[in-house]
Amino acid sequence: MGQVPTRERIVTAASRLFYGEGIRAVSMDAVAEKAGVTKRTLYYHFTSKDDLVAAYLDGRDQPNLTLFQQWFTAAEGGLADKVRSIFFQLGRSARHPKWKGCGFLRTTAELTNMPGHPAVTLAAAHKKKVEGWMQAIFEAKGLRGAPMLARQVALLMDGSFTAVMLHRDPTYMEIAGETAHALVSAALAAHEPSP
The missing domain is CATH 1.10.10.60 (Homeodomain-like)
Known part of the structure; x- marks a missing residue:
């Protein structure tokens, strides 16, 4: 080797x-x-340290998205169940003693007074990539309002990251997952033709 x-x-x-x-x-x-x-x-x-911080987040970008995609694909059930499973897997991860939250959100919080910092730009692009991936899934199912639904799920995800970091209670992620499940289920029900 x-x-x-x-x-x-x-x-x-x-x-x-x-x-x-x-x-x-x-x-x-x-x-x-x-x-x-x-x-x-x-x-x-x-x-500079700024370049190194940007490289740190860049290195997390694709692996994080790939992990979400793997969790989604491996989950049993329909679309709503698969979306919920991402949150439940995140909750499982949050129970690990070395879990410190979302590296993208934590870095952005530390650099909040530097909106043009390359790491902040990378963090925003990563979050948009996750949202875009969900939107593509919803669009592939023919769901109306797929962009809004993807944004709602993304907000639930980032909100649950923040709540778990604050309260050290992973059940916030599970509750967010149940809420995402309800939103996706409602969108699917609205998509189905009436009998």
Whole structure:
């Protein structure tokens, strides 16, 4: 097995530190130490901490979406059940002792006074990608108002992330999942022709 490329080692180390401790709490010295590189090597690959924070979120983008898609596909039942299962899987994840919430939302909260920051832009794009994926699923089922339904489900998801981070109670995700199930069920019922 080959050696892990230096840039990848740095991003992996930064990801663990940023997710575990927060963006502002982690110094570039700490990242270099965890990655086993010098600061000079770190700055060779990333010109600033901002670049490294953006790389951290960029590295979470596709894996997070893929995980949601896997949970959706693996779930039994109809469309509403599959949407609800994403929330229940998130609730399961939130019960893990190392769970610290949504890395995208936490990073954005830390950078709230920097709306043009590359990491904030990446976080917004990720959230839009998840919403767009749900919209495509709803449109494929022929549901009217698919964009609004996808946005409602996305709001439930992000709201439940926030509530669980605040209250440390994963049942908020499960309740949000039941609400998403009800919304999707209502949309499906409205789509079905009357007898």
